[in-house]
Amino acid sequence: MGSLPGVSLLLLVASVSLRSSPGVDAGKILVFPVDGSHWVNMNLLIQSLHARGHEVTVVRTATSWYVKESAPHYRSITVTLPEAISIEEEDFFVTFLAKMLEIQKEGASLLGFVKFYWEMLPSLSMIHQQASLLGVKILENKTLMQSLRDTQFDMVLLDPGLPVGVLVAHELKLPTVFNVRWITSGEGHFVVAPSPTSYVPTSGNAVSDKMNFGQRVKNTLHYFFNTIIDKFLVCPHYDRLVERYFGPDVNFYHLLQGADIWLMRVDFVFEFPRPTMPNIVYIGGFQCKPSEPLSSELEEFVQSSGEHGVILMSLGTLVKGLPVEITSEIAAAFAHLPQKVIWRHVGERPNNLGNNTLLVKWMPQNDLLGHPKVKAFVAHGGTNGIYESIFHGVPIVGMPLLFDQFENCLRLEARGAAKVMDATKLTRQNFLETLQEVIHNPSYRNNMKRLSSLHLDKPMHPLETAIFWIEFVIRHKGAAHLRTESYKMSWYAYYSVDVVCFLIAILLMLTAIVVGSIRFLCIRLCRRKKTKKE
Amino acid sequence: MGSLPGVSLLLLVASVSLRSSPGVDAGKILVFPVDGSHWVNMNLLIQSLHARGHEVTVVRTATSWYVKESAPHYRSITVTLPEAISIEEEDFFVTFLAKMLEIQKEGASLLGFVKFYWEMLPSLSMIHQQASLLGVKILENKTLMQSLRDTQFDMVLLDPGLPVGVLVAHELKLPTVFNVRWITSGEGHFVVAPSPTSYVPTSGNAVSDKMNFGQRVKNTLHYFFNTIIDKFLVCPHYDRLVERYFGPDVNFYHLLQGADIWLMRVDFVFEFPRPTMPNIVYIGGFQCKPSEPLSSELEEFVQSSGEHGVILMSLGTLVKGLPVEITSEIAAAFAHLPQKVIWRHVGERPNNLGNNTLLVKWMPQNDLLGHPKVKAFVAHGGTNGIYESIFHGVPIVGMPLLFDQFENCLRLEARGAAKVMDATKLTRQNFLETLQEVIHNPSYRNNMKRLSSLHLDKPMHPLETAIFWIEFVIRHKGAAHLRTESYKMSWYAYYSVDVVCFLIAILLMLTAIVVGSIRFLCIRLCRRKKTKKE
Incomplete structure (x- = not known):
C-alpha cells in the first residue's frame, strides 16, 4: 500500500531547501x-x-x-x-x-x-x-x-x-x-x-x-x-x-x-x-545523487548489450593493481558472459580479455549505476560505492580487499543484496557462477531495491x-x-561497580547479622536447656 | 551569530507539508x-x-x-x-x-x-x-x-x-x-x-x-x-x-x-x-502551536496589568481541588503582588482572594502562554503544560503533586528555567518569595528562552x-x-556473562597449566640436584 516518494522529489526538496533555508548568517x-x-x-x-x-x-x-x-x-x-x-x-x-x-x-x-x-x-x-x-x-x-x-x-x-x-x-x-x-x-x-x-x-x-x-x-x-x-x-x-x-x-x-x-x-x-x-x-x-546522462560513446556501448545488460566492476581509488593471476581469471569469467562489462582497471591489461569487456581508467560510476541496463556491480565494498549501489538499487558482487571492506560487504550479504567473493580464492569458474547467480536470481535485485526504497524514504x-x-x-x-557528560565519570562509577559492591556488602552484612542473631539465640537456648538438665 | 528561524515559519512549513506531502495513499x-x-x-x-x-x-x-x-x-x-x-x-x-x-x-x-x-x-x-x-x-x-x-x-x-x-x-x-x-x-x-x-x-x-x-x-x-x-x-x-x-x-x-x-x-x-x-x-x-488572540475580556484583563504583567496558574485537568489550607496561602501570596493573576481553579473559592486575581474554570492556556505580558506560569509539571511553556519561553514555578510531575519539574529546575515548590510546605511567605524570584531574576526567563530557541530549531x-x-x-x-532483535537473547548472552565466564575459565586454565608446568619443572630440577648430590 502507498506509493513511494520518488528520488527526484526528495532531491528537489533537498536542493531547494539548501538554497532558501531562512535566517542563517x-x-x-x-x-x-x-x-x-x-x-x-x-x-x-x-x-x-x-x-x-x-x-x-x-x-x-x-x-x-x-x-x-x-x-x-x-x-x-x-x-x-x-x-x-x-x-x-x-x-x-x-x-x-x-x-x-x-x-x-x-x-x-x-x-x-x-x-x-x-x-x-x-x-x-x-x-x-x-x-x-x-x-x-x-x-x-x-x-x-x-x-x-x-x-x-x-x-x-x-x-x-x-x-x-x-x-x-x-x-x-x-x-x-x-x-x-x-x-x-x-x-x-x-x-x-x-x-x-x-x-x-x-x-x-x-x-x-x-x-x-x-x-x-x-x-x-x-x-x-x-x-x-x-x-x-x-x-x-x-x-x-x-x-x-x-x-x-x-x-x-x-x-x-x-x-x-x-x-x-x-x-x-x-x-x-x-x-x-x-x-x-x-x-x-x-554523497548520493541521481545519475546524469552518459557520454554518447559510453551510452552506445551500454545500449549494445541489448536485453542482457551491463556489469560494472571497480575496486575503488586506492587499489591500483590486482595481481595478474587474479585479473586474468576475472577477464576469463567476464568473457564467458553474454552481458557487456565495463571494468575500471589501472594495472597490467589481461591478455585474455573478451570482446564484451571495456577496460577504462575512470568511469562515471554514479551515472552508470543509475542506468537501467546495469545488472550488477563488482565492487570492493568501500562505503562510497556501496551507498551509490543502494541509492540506485544495483546488487553487488563483493570482492573486499582491505580494511572495512570485509565488514561492509558482509552487511549487504546479510540482507541478501550482495554475494561476497574471497579475492585470493577466486577462479574463473566460481567468479562466473557468482556473477550468474547475482544476475539471474531476482532476490538480489529485489532485496537491493527494497533497501533502496527504505534508504530514500526520508524526510530530508x-x-x-x-x-x-x-x-x-x-x-x-x-x-x-x-x-x-557521562564519559567524564570514572569507569567503575559509569558501570555502577561501586554501587553494586556497596549493595552486595550491605546484603552480606544484613545476612551476617541475621545469621549471627539466630546462632546467638540457638546457643543461648542450648545453654538454657543444658542448665535445666543439669 | 545567525538569526533563528522563526516559530511561525517552522509551523508554516509543518502545515504546508502535512497537506501536500506526495505519494501517500x-x-x-x-x-x-x-x-x-x-x-x-x-x-x-x-x-x-x-x-x-x-x-x-x-x-x-x-x-x-x-x-x-x-x-x-x-x-x-x-x-x-x-x-x-x-x-x-x-x-x-x-x-x-x-x-x-x-x-x-x-x-x-x-x-x-x-x-x-x-x-x-x-x-x-x-x-x-x-x-x-x-x-x-x-x-x-x-x-x-x-x-x-x-x-x-x-x-x-x-x-x-x-x-x-x-x-x-x-x-x-x-x-x-x-x-x-x-x-x-x-x-x-x-x-x-x-x-x-x-x-x-x-x-x-x-x-x-x-x-x-x-x-x-x-x-x-x-x-x-x-x-x-x-x-x-x-x-x-x-x-x-x-x-x-x-x-x-x-x-x-x-x-x-x-x-x-x-x-x-x-x-x-x-x-x-x-x-x-x-x-x-x-x-x-x-502538541505545541503558536498562540491565537485572546477574547476581548481576557485581553482587557491582561492589558490592565500594565508594565507588571500577568502570572498564570493551572494544576492541570486531573486536579480538581487542592486543600483549602493550601489555596488560601496561594491566594494571600498572589494578593501581595503588583502583577495580575489568572488562576484556573475548580474547588472551593478562597475567601482571601486579592482584587488582582481572576479565578477561571478553564483558560486558553496556550494562547495566554504566548502573550507577551505573561511573566511566569505556576504549574503542576504535566508534560503538556511544560512543553507549551518551553515553546513560548515562559519560566515556571513548579508545584508537582502526583506521578511524574516531580521529575518533570526537576528537569526544568536543573536547566535554571524553573523553581520548584513543595505544595505541602507552601506558605504565603515562601510562595511569594519564589514568585518574586522567578519574575525578577532574569536568569529564569533567559534560560527558558534559550531552551525555547533550541527546541524550535528543528528541520521539521x-x-x-x-x-x-x-x-x-x-x-x-x-x-x-x-x-x-537483541531483546530476544537470553539475559546472560545479552550481557555477555557466558562469554566473560568462558574467557575467565580459559585464563584460569592457562594460568594453571603455566603454574603447573613451572612447578613440575622445579620439582624435576630439585630431584636431579638431589640425585647428583647423593
Whole structure:
C-alpha cells in the first residue's frame, strides 16, 4: 500500500531547501580532513557549506595527496611537516595490498592474524605520529594560532579518523562537529554510545548482529584487542600533546567524546541496528545523487548489450593493481558472459580479455549505476560505492580487499543484496557462477531495491541533514543539550561497580547479622536447656 | 551569530507539508489510546492523520472518561467491560491526591515510601487488570476479530501505558507504532534502550543526570524496584493472556520490545541526554502551536496589568481541588503582588482572594502562554503544560503533586528555567518569595528562552515527524531495519556473562597449566640436584 516518494522529489526538496533555508548568517568553519577517500566525502560537504555562504578554511599538509592547496570553495592553510612521511603515496598501498592478499590467501589462522597486525600496526602508528606532528606544528606556531584566533571561527569540522583537530578546537575554545565513520579505535559509535559486544559487531570482525557463542567470544576479544591497540599504540601520540599543551587535567579521550555533533556516515539499511546517542546524526549516503546522462560513446556501448545488460566492476581509488593471476581469471569469467562489462582497471591489461569487456581508467560510476541496463556491480565494498549501489538499487558482487571492506560487504550479504567473493580464492569458474547467480536470481535485485526504497524514504536528504546540524552548532555555539557528560565519570562509577559492591556488602552484612542473631539465640537456648538438665 | 528561524515559519512549513506531502495513499489505522491527559495527545495525532486522509478506528471502553464514542475524525469500537472498574472517575483522583499530599507532608522516609506504594500499587494493578480484561473481551469476540481482520488495517497505533494493543496487533499480524512516554515499568526508554543507572535517572526518582554516590545507589534501587513491580504486579495480567491466546513460545515483553517505531514524547531540551535506539523518534512538544488572540475580556484583563504583567496558574485537568489550607496561602501570596493573576481553579473559592486575581474554570492556556505580558506560569509539571511553556519561553514555578510531575519539574529546575515548590510546605511567605524570584531574576526567563530557541530549531515540526514515521510504517509494512532483535537473547548472552565466564575459565586454565608446568619443572630440577648430590 502507498506509493513511494520518488528520488527526484526528495532531491528537489533537498536542493531547494539548501538554497532558501531562512535566517542563517554566514559562518566561519575550520576543517581538519583526512586524506584519500575520506576527503571525497568531506569535500562534498565543504562544497555545500560554501554554496550556503559559509567561509571554509581547510588545514592540509604540504605533501597532501588529494587535498589541493587552492580551490574555489575553500581557502587552505598548508603545514609543512619536518620529515614528510608520505604515507598517502600510491606505492605504499600497492605494496600494502600485495602483502595483505598474501596473508589472506593463507586463510584464517592465528599465524595469519599475527602477520596481519605485524604489517598493519607500524603503519597505523606512523599515520598517527604524522597527524600528531601536524598538531605540534600548528600549536607551536604562534603566528598561525594568533591568526586562527583573529579569524574568529564559529566551529571546527573534522574527520576524527586523525583527530588532531580536536586539540586545536580545544585550544581555540570552539564547538566541534565530526564527519565520521572511523575513529582512532575503530567504528565511531564505540567511543560515544553503549556497544554491547553480544550483538554489535566490533570493528574488524565481519559478523552479523546475530552471533553464535563462538562468534560472540571472538567479537569480545576483538573489542579488547581494538581497545588495547588504541590505548597503547594510537592515543599516546595525542596524550603527549594534550599533556604538553593543556596540562594533566585534560584528557584526550574526553576531547574526542565531547564533540557536539557526530555526523555519522551510516544508514540503517546498511548498518545493523544498535544503540546510539542523541547527538549522533545519521548522514549515510549523503554523497548520493541521481545519475546524469552518459557520454554518447559510453551510452552506445551500454545500449549494445541489448536485453542482457551491463556489469560494472571497480575496486575503488586506492587499489591500483590486482595481481595478474587474479585479473586474468576475472577477464576469463567476464568473457564467458553474454552481458557487456565495463571494468575500471589501472594495472597490467589481461591478455585474455573478451570482446564484451571495456577496460577504462575512470568511469562515471554514479551515472552508470543509475542506468537501467546495469545488472550488477563488482565492487570492493568501500562505503562510497556501496551507498551509490543502494541509492540506485544495483546488487553487488563483493570482492573486499582491505580494511572495512570485509565488514561492509558482509552487511549487504546479510540482507541478501550482495554475494561476497574471497579475492585470493577466486577462479574463473566460481567468479562466473557468482556473477550468474547475482544476475539471474531476482532476490538480489529485489532485496537491493527494497533497501533502496527504505534508504530514500526520508524526510530530508542526508546532505541537507548534515548542513542543518552544522548550522545548528553555529547558531547555538554548540549542542551541549544533546551531549551526555557521562564519559567524564570514572569507569567503575559509569558501570555502577561501586554501587553494586556497596549493595552486595550491605546484603552480606544484613545476612551476617541475621545469621549471627539466630546462632546467638540457638546457643543461648542450648545453654538454657543444658542448665535445666543439669 | 545567525538569526533563528522563526516559530511561525517552522509551523508554516509543518502545515504546508502535512497537506501536500506526495505519494501517500490513505491508510487504515487501529488505535488503542490511554484515557485522561494521554488522550489529549493521541487525539491530536489522530486529527492530523485524519486530515492526511487516513481512516482511524479508536478502541474505547463504554465508561471512557475522555474518549468520545463519536467524533468527526475517527470511528470507534466500544467495548463494554463486565464490571466497569471506572478507575478514571474524577472522585478517585481527588481522594488519591489528598492521600498523596498527606504522605508527602510527612517528608521523605521509609514509612512514607511504604505508605506511598501501599496506596499506589493496588490502583496500578487494578488499572492493568481492567486493560487486560479489555484484551480478553476483544480477543474472545470472534465477530469483532473477524471484522477487524476484514477491515485490513495497515498498522496499530497505541499508547503502551496500557499495552493491550500489542496483543491485538500480534493476533492481526500488524506492525505497531507507539505514542509513548510511559510504559508498564516506567519511562519508555528503559524497555528498549540501554539505560545505565549511573547517569540515567530512573522513573520515580527526581534526580538529575549528575548524581553523587548516594543518589546513584538510590537510583539503582529504584530501578530494581520498578522492575520488580513490573514483573510481579503488572506483567502477569498480560502474561496470562499471551499464554492463553498465543501459547508458551510468545513472550509479552518481547511483543512490547518489538514495536516498529517508538514516537517518544520527549525532547532533549527537557530530558537529560541518554542512550537511545534507531527506531526511537523524538516528538516532544508535537502538541505545541503558536498562540491565537485572546477574547476581548481576557485581553482587557491582561492589558490592565500594565508594565507588571500577568502570572498564570493551572494544576492541570486531573486536579480538581487542592486543600483549602493550601489555596488560601496561594491566594494571600498572589494578593501581595503588583502583577495580575489568572488562576484556573475548580474547588472551593478562597475567601482571601486579592482584587488582582481572576479565578477561571478553564483558560486558553496556550494562547495566554504566548502573550507577551505573561511573566511566569505556576504549574503542576504535566508534560503538556511544560512543553507549551518551553515553546513560548515562559519560566515556571513548579508545584508537582502526583506521578511524574516531580521529575518533570526537576528537569526544568536543573536547566535554571524553573523553581520548584513543595505544595505541602507552601506558605504565603515562601510562595511569594519564589514568585518574586522567578519574575525578577532574569536568569529564569533567559534560560527558558534559550531552551525555547533550541527546541524550535528543528528541520521539521515534531507533529510532522510523527506523521512521517506513521506513514513510513504504512508504506513499508513496518520498520524492521531500525529495530534490534537483541531483546530476544537470553539475559546472560545479552550481557555477555557466558562469554566473560568462558574467557575467565580459559585464563584460569592457562594460568594453571603455566603454574603447573613451572612447578613440575622445579620439582624435576630439585630431584636431579638431589640425585647428583647423593
